[in-house]
Amino acid sequence: MAVQGIVTAADRIRELDEINGGLADMLNHMGQAIKALGPNAQAGSDDLDARKEVFQEHSRAAYVCTQAFHARMKRQVYALEEAGIILAQAHIHSATSSAKHKQANNQPVQGQGGAPPVPPASEAEHITNGGLGNLDVGWLNSRGNKVGMEKEAELLQEAKILLEDELERRRGPAASAG
Numbered sequence: 001m002a003v004q005g006i007v008t009a010a011d012r013i014r015e016l017d018e019i020n021g022g023l024a025d026m027l028n029h030m031g032q033a034i035k036a037l038g039p040n041a042q043a044g045s046d047d048l049d050a051r052k053e054v055f056q057e058h059s060r061a062a063y064v065c066t067q068a069f070h071a072r073m074k075r076q077v078y079a080l081e082e083a084g085i086i087l088a089q090a091h092i093h094s095a096t097s098s099a100k101h102k103q104a105n106n107q108p109v110q111g112q113g114g115a116p117p118v119p120p121a122s123e124a125e126h127i128t129n130g131g132l133g134n135l136d137v138g139w140l141n142s143r144g145n146k147v148g149m150e151k152e153a154e155l156l157q158e159a160k161i162l163l164e165d166e167l168e169r170r171r172g173p174a175a176s177a178g
Contacts, residue, residue: 012079019072026065033058085135 036054081088 007079012076015072016076019069019076022065022069022072026062026069029058029062029065033062080135087134 033055036051036058077086080086
């Protein structure tokens with residue numbers, strides 16, 4: 001457990017794991033709500049009122065899970081902002097706000113070549129690293145070793161084949177001479 005006021009990376013990971021578990025609960029409730037809409041949803045019962053009650057119960061529970069997820073993820077974002085990993089003033093540039101801005105200026109909604117729309121200059125000044133702030137994706141990717149391990153295994157396999165070929169080539173004349 002963290003000392004009061006100090007939250008460690010392990011604490012954040014545990015929180016994210018709990019949030020992940022909440023998503024599974026939310027999806028379960030959504031699935032049960034949808035299942036209640038179908039005929040014979042209740043063990044052989046076609047009682048419409050019972051199915052409505054089950055649907056409402058699971059819909060409410062899914063809504064509560066969704067709200068909890070939203071609140072907990074918002075806390076994670078605030079923690080990232082406080083740590084200086086992402087910028088607090090980085091605006092999320094949605095397609096709808098971009099479309100409204102482009103239509104107001106009689107500009108096409110799509111960027112060049114069908115690319116995503118570019119934010120207006122005033123918003124672009126506040127967005128750093130595509131909205132990621134100080135988070136360096138290249139740094140994160142460099143910490144993964146999967147590509148290096150795969151390439152090492154590939155090179156070792158090639159070296160093994162070359163050595164086997166060389167051994168076979170050297171054994172060939174010696175075996176025929178004896």
